[in-house]
Amino acid sequence: MAKKPKFQTPTGMHDILPEDQRYFQKIQNTCEDIANFYGFQKIETPILEEAELFSRGLGLATDVVQKQMFSFRTKGGDYLTLRPEQTASIARAYIEQGMQNLPQPVKFWHLGPFFRYEHPQSGRFRQFWQFGFEVLGEENSVLDAQIIQIFYNILRELKLKNLIIEVNSIGDSQCRPYYKKLLASYFKSREAALCSDCRRRLRENPLRILDCKEEKCQPVKAQAPQILDHLCETCHKHFREVLEFLDELELPYHLNPYLVRGLDYYTKTVFEIIEDSPDGKTLGTLAGGGRYDTLVKILGGKETPAVGGAGGMERIIQLMKTKAVRFPRERKVEVFLAQLGDLAKRKSLKLIEDFREAQILVGESLGRDSLKAQLKMADRIGARYSLILGQKEALEGTIIIRDMVSGRQEIVKLDKVVKETAKRLKK
RNA sequence: GUGGCUAUGGUGUAAUGGUAGCACUAGAGUUUGUGGAACUCUCAGUGGCAGUUCGAAUCUGCUUAGCCACCCCA
Numbered sequence: 397m398a399k400k401p402k403f404q405t406p407t408g409m410h411d412i413l414p415e416d417q418r419y420f421q422k423i424q425n426t427c428e429d430i431a432n433f434y435g436f437q438k439i440e441t442p443i444l445e446e447a448e449l450f451s452r453g454l455g456l457a458t459d460v461v462q463k464q465m466f467s468f469r470t471k472g473g474d475y476l477t478l479r480p481e482q483t484a485s486i487a488r489a490y491i492e493q494g495m496q497n498l499p500q501p502v503k504f505w506h507l508g509p510f511f512r513y514e515h516p517q518s519g520r521f522r523q524f525w526q527f528g529f530e531v532l533g534e535e536n537s538v539l540d541a542q543i544i545q546i547f548y549n550i551l552r553e554l555k556l557k558n559l560i561i562e563v564n565s566i567g568d569s570q571c572r573p574y575y576k577k578l579l580a581s582y583f584k585s586r587e588a589a590l591c592s593d594c595r596r597r598l599r600e601n602p603l604r605i606l607d608c609k610e611e612k613c614q615p616v617k618a619q620a621p622q623i624l625d626h627l628c629e630t631c632h633k634h635f636r637e638v639l640e641f642l643d644e645l646e647l648p649y650h651l652n653p654y655l656v657r658g659l660d661y662y663t664k665t666v667f668e669i670i671e672d673s674p675d676g677k678t679l680g681t682l683a684g685g686g687r688y689d690t691l692v693k694i695l696g697g698k699e700t701p702a703v704g705g706a707g708g709m710e711r712i713i714q715l716m717k718t719k720a721v722r723f724p725r726e727r728k729v730e731v732f733l734a735q736l737g738d739l740a741k742r743k744s745l746k747l748i749e750d751f752r753e754a755q756i757l758v759g760e761s762l763g764r765d766s767l768k769a770q771l772k773m774a775d776r777i778g779a780r781y782s783l784i785l786g787q788k789e790a791l792e793g794t795i796i797i798r799d800m801v802s803g804r805q806e807i808v809k810l811d812k813v814v815k816e817t818a819k820r821l822k823k
Numbered sequence: 824g825u826g827g828c829u830a831u832g833g834u835g836u837a838a839u840g841g842u843a844g845c846a847c848u849a850g851a852g853u854u855u856g857u858g859g860a861a862c863u864c865u866c867a868g869u870g871g872c873a874g875u876u877c878g879a880a881u882c883u884g885c886u887u888a889g890c891c892a893c894c895c896c897a
Contacts, residue, residue, distance in 0.1 A: 404870085404888070405888095407887090458895095459894075459895050460896080464895080512896080514895075514896085515825095515893095516888095517890060518889095518891085519896095520895090520896075520897080521897090526897055593893090593894075658895060680897070681897060684896080708896085710897075736856060766855085767858095768855095768856090769851085770857090771859095772858050773858085774858065775859055776859090784856080784857070786856055787856085788856085798857075798858090800859095803858090
């Protein structure tokens with residue numbers, strides 16, 4: 397006889413079990429509250445999009461596009477991709493739905509699963525959940541600061557501490573090309589001192605060398621020209637304003653001139669929020685984002701300045717767990733209905749509906765026939781009262797109310813039991 | 824994509840080539856219409872495929888998954 401096949405979740409993908417649902421729910425509720433306060437509306441876009449939306453939007457040279465997309469051809473011949481991030485889809489929706497004709501800015505939040513083909517490890521999955529906030533149609537630096545504030549608020553609301561906001565500006569189409577050239581020629585003159593990856597980056601995207609953690613590259617990096625010294629007038633002013641707003645908000649930020657994000661659509665402000673853990677272990681970025689003033693145009697829309705970011709739910713949950721963030725039970729059952737005998741079981745079904753109408757949570761274990769086992773269950777879930785409907789009671793039209801603390805029992809008329817139970821619960 | 828470590832019931836763990844055992848959990852029960860304790864019984868495992876051997880959880884190879892590092896990011 398053949399062995400039973402053993403199915404398991406695909407690499408890097410997980411079941412989200414009830415105990416984790418509480419955390420997901422908590423994050424979702426927090427996002428929703430904050431979104432309502434700041435005037436963001438929820439949007440959901442398809443999990444599949446045309447592959448080109450991402451390759452054009454995020455940039456062909458990015459890691460996400462080059463090696464992390466789940467793409468496939470449909471029977472009809474379309475080339476689709478499981479979304480690796482949200483921003484490009486929102487920009488697409490903005491263009492497709494003509495949202496430039498709405499009062500600007502347009503503010504959205506979202507929450508859902510995303511997919512990247514990578515080697516999984518802690519805090520890194522092939523299917524992972526993100527929430528995000530995006531503002532389209534506003535170039536003012538005050539929005540950059542407010543987006544950062546929003547993500548900081550959410551993390552704080554989730555009881556996370558020791559948060560550090562890393563910020564940088566990576567310029568725009570005015571100044572970045574010039575800086576890139578400057579940087580490229582600097583690194584080129586010292587190419588021999590760079591690691592092999594960085595020599596490749598030198599050709600593809602010199603900015604990323606700044607992100608390299610290779611020991612070898614550190615001294616070269618340290619002497620490299622810094623973008624902040626080479627921002628154009630506009631970007632410089634914009635960034636200065638952002639920092640002033642952050643000061644005003646008294647947010648704990650750290651200016652990190654090496655912060656370069658992996659997606660090409662970013663302009664000017666970029667940020668990441670990380671946990672400053674004492675033992676030096678990091679989960680990676682909890683939330684990150686920045687300004688993307690050119691994305692809408694790249695995707696074929698009108699020039700539309702925008703800023704936004706996203707948070708990683710699994711990472712946040714992992715951190716919440718280590719900080720022992722707990723939640724009360726979502727369902728407190730105070731009454732348990734135990735039944736004995738065929739007639740009683742039939743009457744129980746209807747009785748449960750009566751309790752539902754009265755909005756009293758009533759637990760049951762209708763599949764169990766032994767009274768003992770049912771009371772054991774009642775005890776386990778912590779019911780205050782048990783209702784016992786046996787053969788005799790069912791025939792007489794009565795039912796027993798048992799106080800699970802004192803053990804006292806009373807017999808009441810079956811048609812009064814909802815009322816009688818409600819009365820006892822109020823005390 | 825590259826390298827390192829790991830893998831035993833649902834969970835946590837024993838067994839260094841010779842009967843896969845224990846604890847928890849779960850289910851059923853202990854004068855059959857009454858919970859918490861105790862006790863009894865039951866379900867349930869060597870990730871998968873090969874190889875070495877009289878004999879493999881144990882040794883070897885491959886594979887899968889997890890973890891870690893690189894890379895990158897949420």
